Amino acid sequence: MNAAPDDGPDGRGAGAVFLTRLGLTDFRNHAALSLTLDSRAVVLVGENGAGKTNLLEAVSLLSPGRGLRRATLEALARIGGPGNWSLAARLETPDGEVRIGTGTDVPPPGETVRSRRVRIDGTEQRSAEVLGDYLAVLWLTPAMDGLFTGAPGDRRRFLDRLVLAIDSGHGRRVSAYERALAQRNRLLDDPAADRAWLDAVEIEIAELGTAVAAARRELVGCLAELAPEADDLFPRAELALEGEIEALMDGMSAVQAEDAFRARLRDGRARERAAGRTLTGPHRSDLAVTHSAKGMPAARASTGEQKALLIGIVLAHARLVSRLTRRTPLLLLDEVAAHLDPRRRAGLFRRLAGLGTQAWMTGTDAALFEATGAEAQQFQVADGQLSPLSR
Numbered sequence: 001m002n003a004a005p006d007d008g009p010d011g012r013g014a015g016a017v018f019l020t021r022l023g024l025t026d027f028r029n030h031a032a033l034s035l036t037l038d039s040r041a042v043v044l045v046g047e048n049g050a051g052k053t054n055l056l057e058a059v060s061l062l063s064p065g066r067g068l069r070r071a072t073l074e075a076l077a078r079i080g081g082p083g084n085w086s087l088a089a090r091l092e093t094p095d096g097e098v099r100i101g102t103g104t105d106v107p108p109p110g111e112t113v114r115s116r117r118v119r120i121d122g123t124e125q126r127s128a129e130v131l132g133d134y135l136a137v138l139w140l141t142p143a144m145d146g147l148f149t150g151a152p153g154d155r156r157r158f159l160d161r162l163v164l165a166i167d168s169g170h171g172r173r174v175s176a177y178e179r180a181l182a183q184r185n186r187l188l189d190d191p192a193a194d195r196a197w198l199d200a201v202e203i204e205i206a207e208l209g210t211a212v213a214a215a216r217r218e219l220v221g222c223l224a225e226l227a228p229e230a231d232d233l234f235p236r237a238e239l240a241l242e243g244e245i246e247a248l249m250d251g252m253s254a255v256q257a258e259d260a261f262r263a264r265l266r267d268g269r270a271r272e273r274a275a276g277r278t279l280t281g282p283h284r285s286d287l288a289v290t291h292s293a294k295g296m297p298a299a300r301a302s303t304g305e306q307k308a309l310l311i312g313i314v315l316a317h318a319r320l321v322s323r324l325t326r327r328t329p330l331l332l333l334d335e336v337a338a339h340l341d342p343r344r345r346a347g348l349f350r351r352l353a354g355l356g357t358q359a360w361m362t363g364t365d366a367a368l369f370e371a372t373g374a375e376a377q378q379f380q381v382a383d384g385q386l387s388p389l390s391r
Helices: 052-060 128-133 152-164 170-188 195-226 244-251 254-267 269-275 303-325 342-355 366-375
Strands: 018-027 030-036 041-045 086-093 096-104 116-120 137-140 237-242 286-291 330-333 359-363 376-382 385-388
Touching: 018 052, 030 052, 030 385, 041 052, 041 342, 041 366, 052 137, 052 330, 052 359, 096 128, 116 128, 137 303, 152 170, 152 195, 152 286, 170 195, 170 269, 195 237, 195 244, 195 254, 195 303, 237 303, 244 254, 254 269, 286 303, 303 330, 303 342, 342 366, 359 366, 366 376
Parallel strands: 041 359, 041 376, 137 330, 330 359
Antiparallel strands: 018 030, 018 086, 086 096, 096 116, 237 286, 376 385
């Protein structure tokens, strides 16, 4: 995952990837919608509840994972609709056009559980993980504004999403690790559990957990290489992983860290049986963020500074994705301009243009996006419908 040189300061040597069409059927509050696009930024303006964020969520589901809201499949279906939903997109890539379709199917007779289906150019795929081969989608939402002051689990999920944009298998490893942890906790709670079985589960936990921790560490290191110098628009954020397994990996090889992790699991069984949970592993790690110029933890920065730090991390990550994959990601920025002063808004729009990525932005006031000029295609969203916004 080492950052490679590119053809410009913001990764513009990467090939452009952008949506040229997005179609929704019975998705959230959109009964039927079709949107034709070019490579420019997309601005969605409308009142609260009009369906702007729903459109961003639809785009986020064109990548691996559960989307920007982590919603269940059932929650994505339009209220009053048939219960199923579908998305259809056309994606322009350096290798040509790709057609992506995803949605839920009709459950078999007698069953109520729906499953998600994914098609690429009309061919059924085994899982949504394959979407990462075609498109990286990054996002910033108002729900993430409290990231630095919230629970460590929120920061781990944020970091895992950053890794997933580069390594589509990371989500599968994290899920397998969490399943293995749950299995170990059940075995610890069972006095009659087979010790050999517990040994086998701990081997799996150590292998998966070390791989998860290694991917996170490498991502943090790459972001440090790309972080900008501190300025008064989007200050530099210093990132560090804090955790027992990460500390092991600082002084030994991955194989040695895996062995040490497994030994700690074995030696900690009595303590963790009493606690009722596994106390060692990357599921307890945290992402520490520091405002570099002030040498201050991000959690103690002002609300505006925290927003600027978070935007800076997302922009640096977009550059990293472009450099490593040689393709530009899509950026979904929900209500990103609402709490930025005019100077910071203009600076953000300039940096987005420099990234060469198709950025999707939402807001309630079209005046917030005046500085985008002709570099954005703007739409009015009302009652689940879209119309071009007159300038």
